[in-house]
Amino acid sequence: GEQSSTNTPGKTTDKEETKTEEQKTETTETATESGGTIKIGVLASLTGALESYGKQTQKGFELGLEYATGGTMEVAGKKIEIVYEDTETKPEVAVQKATKLLEDDKVDFLVGSSSSGDTLAVLPLAEEYEKIMIVEPAVADSITGSEFNPYIFRTARNSSQDAYAAAAAIAGEGVKIATFAPDYSFGWDGVSAFKDAALALGAEIVAEEYAPADATDFTSNLQKIIDSKPDYLFVVWAGANSPWGQINDMKLQENGIKVSTGAPDIPALKTMGQLVGMEGFSVYYHTLPDNPINDWLVDEHKKRHNGEVPDLFTPGGFAAAMAIVTALEKSGGDADGNKLIPLMEGMSFETPKGTMTFRPEDHQALQPLYSVTLQEVDGFDYPVPVLIRELSPSETEPPIRN
Amino acid sequence: MDLIISLVINGLATGMLIFLLASGLTLIFGLMHVLNFAHGGLFVWGAYAGVFSYAYSGSFIVGIIVAILTGLVFGFITEKLIITPVYGNLVQQILITLGFMLVLQEMIKVVFGPNVVAVKVPELLAGSWQLGDIIIIKYRIFIIFFGFIIFGLLHYMLTRTKIGLIVRAGVMNSDMVQALGINIKRIFLVVFMTGSALAALAGMLFAPYSGAIYAELGMEFAIMAFIVVVIGGMGSFQGSLFAAILVGLAGSFMAYYVPYLSLAVNMIIMVVVLIFRPQGLFTTAKG
Amino acid sequence: MNKPILLSRSNIILFIIVLALVAFPFVMDSRTLTILVTQILIFGILAMSYDILLGYTGIVSFGHAMFFGIGAYCTAIMLSDFESTIGVFIVSIIVGMLIAGILSFIVGLLTLRLKSHFFAMLTMAISGLLLVVAEKWRSVTKGNDGFTFKAPEVFKDRVIFYLVVLALLVIVFIVLKRFVSSPLGRVLIAVRENEQRTKSLGFKTLYYKVIASVVAGVIAALAGSLYAVSLRFVNTSVLTMEITLDALLMTIIGGVGTLIGPLVGSVVIESAQHYLSGLARDFPIFERWIIFFGIIYILAVIFFPKGIVGTIQTKYSQWKIKRNQLDVAPLSKSKESSK
Amino acid sequence: MEPIIRTENLSISFGGHKAVDRVNFEMPEKHFKSIIGPNGAGKTTFFNLISGELKNTEGDVFFKGKSIANLSSVERTRLGLGRSFQITNVFPNLTVLENVRLAVQSKEKIRFNPFKHYLHYKKITEEALTILEQVLLENKAHHIASQLAHGEKRKLEIAMLLALDTEVLMLDEPTAGMSLEEVPAILDVIKSIKNRGDKTILLIEHKMDMILDLSDSIMVLFNGKLLADGTPKEIMDNTTVQNAYLGGLYDDELVET
């Protein structure tokens, strides 16, 4: 029976009544139907190399739920419960854990995860169980592209959006650009999307360099880039063995090559000391968005996590929570995947980064991104991304590929 | 020409860095035949302990000393607790050292936090010289220099003292060595600690080179070090140095001239070397 | 001396275990557990194949993942490019095993002349090269991101898939058991013990090593195929060193050269991982559960130096000797007979 | 009659050192020949060259008239050249029985059958046990080879060779380290094989009494070169051999035996 929509959103007292009443009658039914709870399973890398990303998502998601529910942790009269699972950045573990969430915990939503591989492995489960999965913060285009299924909604930006933001920041008529990226999907996707966008804006790509993701010596690649005499070097990089020191040592900027990249999270910004003055883009830095939600996020985050500010993927977790709560409010607490899909397609919701909208075609959230420059700021031991301008969601709208 | 020179210098520096990484393993794996997967853990511990004391004291030298001490202490603990029960047993070595590696790696996060840690090159060694079109990064020259010093010291230790001989003899037949009045356990301990200290030192020297360190660093570099020790010929210091420089130079030139192969360069070198010289480039056994 | 009796005590125990495993999904109605156990069985197959190399032939390979990966990719690609039917699934398994067989044959010929450490590193390099190929050949593999595909309709029911995997595991176990206790298997053991001596008894050891490597490769490919179907997803992680290390660790923890050991190893490692990371959710001290996981390895070496099964076997036979001879030294008999 | 083994200028050098130096030798079928010579004379190396453990650098070696210089040791064993090793060379972690069983298995040419259980080949096990009895090792059949005392390992070494049952048996110091009490027993085993008359036997030994007892002929190697080859009496009377090899130790003892 799918009669759970009879639950009316209401005040606490109403809800209390419904609950007791239902407990009498339908004690053995599933969680949703017993009226009490909405369960959300969050998959994230809580150990291993992507641990800090996973924890950002986790913190953001908690705060997001709290904000969205006004601190009650209830929506449409239902209590929200969260179950976290560690994917260990291994697809087989992700599948195991996702199945556990869906089967044993009987969650109504999945959220996750920190790696594209894990996420891709879990996508079919969402479809099989007909549960909504909010993808956050995995970026691979294929999640909302070739591997798309209708239960997937992504609050994270995808690689193409990054690339458009990057192109918007530096590309222009006649501008010569070299690219540098790690030699695997993430790098190739990023560069190829960037190329499309930059070429469309009239720029010229003069060199495309890839280095092994675990390389330590980038000087040969940089040498080639210098040889190609670009105006800009666009870098796609993730991972800790960053090329920044060597870019500085090889005097690219002194040779008139401006460097551009996406601003990473704060620990990684610390490794970019030499890139002060760089122009690039940012997905999030806590001072960039100017809206009350972000203010609340920053304040609360500091309060709870001994003075730390939210970082790169914290607002993503937050946004995922906002999306779920907004959708549930619309459905009146009905977590049935098939009913939610039409409600969520085209749905807009508020996040610390401003308003996001799930594009109906591929369920990718269109969202603001930021053109920034890195600057030295007193009291910070890392170069701070300073806003040049906010890129509106439509400016970075990626092609539909599903 | 300029290009060649700068590729050579950079390749040489990378090679020397790899040699530093591998030097400890040449002792532990090459000479003592301990397949120590936890080697990378010692490398990362050296890096973290060194970097944090460098940051705290402001002195790079303090950082280096702390790294070495960390290596010695960890080497002592590792040998006593982990390695002693499994000398001569390859299968057990794999299991126990991999387990210990996990422990070391996670303990880094407990002690130093899970985030990437940024490391600056010390003032004196920062920046680069530009000579015409050639750019020479100062820190790399420092690494090359340091690498040769370490090589010299080890070479001395192994050729001028009996330690190298005793270790090789002890691996072949430890009972006989003891019957000759040598406390082989203590020698193994000392050599293992030296190897660990070298790993830790390499970690510390690596940190400013790459600009950032993180807990998972260890495993990646341990594998690189294993490659170098094996293609150099087990237990041969000259071999390790040669192989490391070969890997460094090949990486540097391949990245420039045949970039699409650079992902595979180490593997290709290893395949080629081992197919044509199945015992590695240099061998210690004479006759 | 253990005689090859069909109804020996250990065979009966095994039979009971299999029965229990068959009954398990019907008793424990939990899909998560079913998936976990399926996973355990699949890695068990992989680890058994590794045991043929390590335990029986004395070869340490760091490249076993390449065969696993080939199986996984074969099945994934064929199921996504053609229809996802049982027929295609079976064909894909066979194709995967064939390719793995051919590759392991070539790799074996190329590498098996090398001595232990050198061999290990060479296999690692070759499998590393294959990983690079998979990364680069994106039109087929989708690289590191990987791709999802549909499993054959019947496997939607995880219990059916579980039973299929279980059946395959039993078949593989019986076949391998027979294989290692055949005359051929005895020669493999001889190679492990003293290769040069085996040669001078008139056995061409390279042949035997290649045979072992092909058998191991083919079975690993089967495990890979099953793995891909269990996830309905594949990416380059199936070719990484981690898979090899998993197989290696399971084999060692369980006990090399026992065949049943690797299965036990798979149970221990997979469930330790599962339950420890589960603990992390409930108890903050276990946030760093990987430390405890690492400690398990260390303790395993200390308490089970020959692996769990190996050590128990040794203890058991020692206990039997003690019981039978009541501390009679082995010397005592010799006096009379040598007169 | 065509000699079963023949060498032509058979040589090998290690670096600059010629360990076996242009040796021409003929071994008639079903003959018993001993090889003596000082330590390092090249006796074991000569065995290695014939059995294929080492490849000659010069010259040629023939088995039944065909050159076998390019065959591997495996192939030579299969042709019928079996040998034991001077340095004990067994399967250390297998039982004594298992060691011998493997040799019998090879003799029976059961190599690749992957489907039948090895214990179903009852005959093999029985044969292995018989051989262990011959060398007085049956009471250690189920001991692990590495736990044997030295002399017992030597017996195992012989057992493995006997199990191979090759046409030619090459024994490299079979009784070195064997106790005085047991040497005669092994001697008896060798003698009985000799008396069966179907084997060609090459023996390296330093125990002169034993050699004199068994040999049809004796050949002497010295510095890699063939110094002499002849009947036991010829060799014993050869003063060069006495000076180079025998010394004075056996002077008085020889008379007794």
Add this chain to the structure above:
Amino acid sequence: MTSLLKLDNVNTHIGQYHILQGVHFEAKEGEVSVLLGRNGAGKTTTLKTIIGLTPASGGSVTFLNQDITKKATYDIANLGIGYVPEDQGIFGDLTVEENIKVAMRKETDESKEKLEYVLNLFPDLKKFWKKAGGNLSGGQKQMLAMSRAFVNDSRLLLIDEPSKGLAPIVIEKVMEAIVEMKKQTTIVLVEQNFIMASKIGDSFTLIDDGKTVRNGAMKELIEDDELKHKYLGIG
């Protein structure tokens, strides 16, 4: 003469096996004591127990009035006990030179002199000075193993079957060397070659089934045909 080494009711287990079950004997200063017995009797194990490689589980080993039963092997060796194992214990990958270098405790004039002496005795070693020990012939390995023990200044030498695999003429040399060593060193010898044993031995200990069955002066044994026959199968 005082006894340098004394074994009193020594029992040794290897794993679960009870190998030595009561070995007694004394080695008197300056004498050559010979251990005799059939294969597997426990002679080698007795030597290994003295040097601490298979420590005794019962009874006591006394050397220079010190109890060394529980001492570590290297400590025992450093008290001045040299050991020539029956499998020679050559380090195969090390050259002859390196093998000797590892063994040489101190490089004194005296030790150099001794080295000179053994190299003259075994010229093959000099010839193959830079050759890997593993590539030596069986007899050459035996020579190397002896030399390794000879170059040190030992109070006591444990030698396990030195004549094994040696040419008769070399056996003479080895005997000569042992006689030479005897001037400074006490020797415990395991030997199957009864001719050699009887020529250089001063006293004997018969071991059977892990127990001492008889101790005495060598002369007694030579004369006691029954004993010889019973335990050594000769006479």
